[in-house]
Amino acid sequence: xxxxxxxxxxxxxxxxxxxxxxxxxxxxxxxxxxxxxxxxxxxxxxxxxxxxxxxxxxxxxxxxxxxxxxxxxxxxxxxxxxxxxxxxxxxxxxxxxxxxxxxxxxxxxxxxxxxxxxxxxxxxxxxxxxxxxxxxxxxxxxxxxxxxxxxxxxxxxxxxxxxxxxxxxxxxxxxxxxxxxxxxxxxxxxxxxxxxxxxxxxxxxxxxxxxxxxxxxxxxxxxxxxxxxxxxxxxxxxxxxxx
Amino acid sequence: xxxxxxxxxxxxxxxxxxxxxxxxxxxxxxxxxxxxxxxxxxxxxxxxxxxxxxxxxxxxxxxxxxxxxxxxxxxxxxxxxxxxxxxxxxxxxxxxxxxxxxxxxxxxxxxxxxxxxxxxxxxxxxxxxxxxxxxxxxxxxxxxxxxxxxxxxxxxxxxxxxxxxxxxxxxxxxxxxxxxxxxxxxxxxxxxxxxxxxxxxxxxxxxxxxxxxxxxxxxxxxxxxxxxxxxxxxxxxxxxxxxxxxxxxxxxxxxxxxxxxxxxxxxxxxxxxxxxxxxxxxxxxxxxxxxxxxxxxxxxxxxxxxxxxxxxxxxxxx
Numbered sequence: 338x339x340x341x342x343x344x345x346x347x348x349x350x351x352x353x354x355x356x357x358x359x360x361x362x363x364x365x366x367x368x369x370x371x372x373x374x375x376x377x378x379x380x381x382x383x384x385x386x387x388x389x390x391x392x393x394x395x396x397x398x399x400x401x402x403x404x405x406x407x408x409x410x411x412x413x414x415x416x417x418x419x420x421x422x423x424x425x426x427x428x429x430x431x432x433x434x435x436x437x438x439x440x441x442x443x444x445x446x447x448x449x450x451x452x453x454x455x456x457x458x459x460x461x462x463x464x465x466x467x468x469x470x471x472x473x474x475x476x477x478x479x480x481x482x483x484x485x486x487x488x489x490x491x492x493x494x495x496x497x498x499x500x501x502x503x504x505x506x507x508x509x510x511x512x513x514x515x516x517x518x519x520x521x522x523x524x525x526x527x528x529x530x531x532x533x534x535x536x537x538x539x540x541x542x543x544x545x546x547x548x549x550x551x552x553x554x555x556x557x558x559x560x561x562x563x564x565x566x567x568x569x570x571x572x573x574x575x576x577x578x579x580x
Numbered sequence: 581x582x583x584x585x586x587x588x589x590x591x592x593x594x595x596x597x598x599x600x601x602x603x604x605x606x607x608x609x610x611x612x613x614x615x616x617x618x619x620x621x622x623x624x625x626x627x628x629x630x631x632x633x634x635x636x637x638x639x640x641x642x643x644x645x646x647x648x649x650x651x652x653x654x655x656x657x658x659x660x661x662x663x664x665x666x667x668x669x670x671x672x673x674x675x676x677x678x679x680x681x682x683x684x685x686x687x688x689x690x691x692x693x694x695x696x697x698x699x700x701x702x703x704x705x706x707x708x709x710x711x712x713x714x715x716x717x718x719x720x721x722x723x724x725x726x727x728x729x730x731x732x733x734x735x736x737x738x739x740x741x742x743x744x745x746x747x748x749x750x751x752x753x754x755x756x757x758x759x760x761x762x763x764x765x766x767x768x769x770x771x772x773x774x775x776x777x778x779x780x781x782x783x784x785x786x787x788x789x790x791x792x793x794x795x796x797x798x799x800x801x802x803x804x805x806x807x808x809x810x811x812x813x814x815x816x817x818x819x820x821x822x823x824x825x826x827x828x829x830x831x832x833x834x835x836x837x838x839x840x841x842x843x844x845x846x847x848x849x850x851x852x853x854x855x856x857x858x859x860x861x862x863x864x865x866x867x868x869x870x871x872x873x874x875x876x877x878x879x880x881x882x883x884x885x886x887x888x889x890x891x892x893x894x895x896x897x898x
């Protein structure tokens with residue numbers, strides 16, 4: 338319980354120091370809003386089919402980037418060492434860092450969704466699954482960003498490293514078209530991507546339809562992904578911290 | 581009965597690839613002591629602090645703080661220690677007070693406790709008027725003070741200070757030394773690394789000298805100075821220009837002459853004989869002898885001699 342409170346203290350501090358700043362908020366909002374508007378202008382009738390994928394992609398790029406930037410910045414400033422000196426388990430540190438980045442992703446996505454509802458008529462048919470997708474995606478992609486950040490020294494190295502998995506994930510995860518429209522072999526590969534499950538939960542939330550017959554499949558897959566990423570990132574923190 | 585040591589290090593060994601950073605390091609620090617951990621750059625001082633504070637894994641040896649092994653119980657040990665690294669590393673965008681309160685949160689202090697403690701420390705370190713200023717806007721001296729204050733938020737048993745006065749002006753350095761004495765006076769054990777030997781001598785009861793990752797001397801400052809007792813030092817001020825060569829030629833009793841603060845620092849074998857030679861030289865050369873001080877070897881002299889001895893030794897381990 339104390340460790341959880343300490344994790345939340347880290348998150349609050351990070352939101353105050355980094356994520357609450359206007360440039361970051363606008364950065365997280367403008368990119369997906371412009372992309373969504375372009376799709377809407379192209380074809381107002383079909384943009385809803387792509388909206389879940391775009392929101393999932395925004396979460397992937399926004400959260401991995403922000404989490405990585407914050408940690409590499411703190412490593413350079415020496416404040417990351419300050420965190421490592423605190424009486425916290427590495428799991429607590431990782432949780433604190435991931436929750437703040439996830440809160441950023443969640444907040445920008447909710448504002449984006451509200452804007453889409455207000456101006457382009459987007460309606461959520463199953464808000465619970467939509468929220469679940471946002472939360473799991475935000476947390477999971479933040480963990481990926483932390484993992485990359487802890488392995489390198491500079492922000493550009495983190496970005497380069499992350500692009501090795503972010504772009505392939507976009508290709509295999511049914512972001513730009515529904516999963517069922519992909520070739521069979523690609524549908525099989527898509528099952529290994531966490532982005533697939535995030536996009537499908539968001540799709541279920543927006544359209545009420547999903548590639549998976551039951552929402553339990555993407556939900557459980559994401560829980561497994563979150564737990565694995567959390568412990569793996571904590572192990573990397575421990576290894577990197579002690580070198 | 582002597583109380584058990586608060587820091588116990590035995591056989592501590594650490595290598596970075598082929599570079600042997602620490603080799604079989606042994607020392608203990610008693611409760612309430614101030615230990616000076618001295619050595620030239622690259623001797624392994626910061627590596628020792630990083631291992632003792634749980635930031636770095638050791639290759640071999642034992643490290644106990646308050647009877648707990650830092651590798652086995654890192655979280656428990658981190659609660660007992662405060663660390664001030666060589667660079668002030670608080671959050672530049674947060675205010676002084678918020679920095680302290682945040683660290684209090686990380687150490688599990690309740691809100692009223694951390695608010696009260698932050699206020700106490702801001703007052704103690706004379707930073708009360710800067711409480712709302714962002715850390716990044718402070719001068720180097722004030723940053724150093726706040727960094728030490730931050731390490732004391734949870735009232736640690738042991739405070740590690742890695743070169744706390746490096747880069748500070750004379751006044752800021754003196755203020756910090758007074759604060760370190762005060763903190764130690766409150767019962768906190770202090771582990772200090774510094775390149776300022778006068779500072780070490782003024783502050784510390786125990787001294788450990790580390791060279792190339794090995795402990796080459798340890799004890800009180802007095803026992804370490806004993807190692808160079810055979811040296812007699814004279815500080816001599818002469819009105820006029822004179823070279824070291826002239827001094828050594830005119831005074832055979834002078835073994836070495838080095839300029840020091842507008843005067844000469846002379847190593848002599850026999851004070852009486854050297855003084856007689858100096859007087860004769862000054863009269864013959866028409867140079868007025870303005871001041872003569874006879875001093876014993878300082879910790880700095882002892883350190884330099886020990887350093888010279890050990891730097892000339894062949895490497896045991898590549």
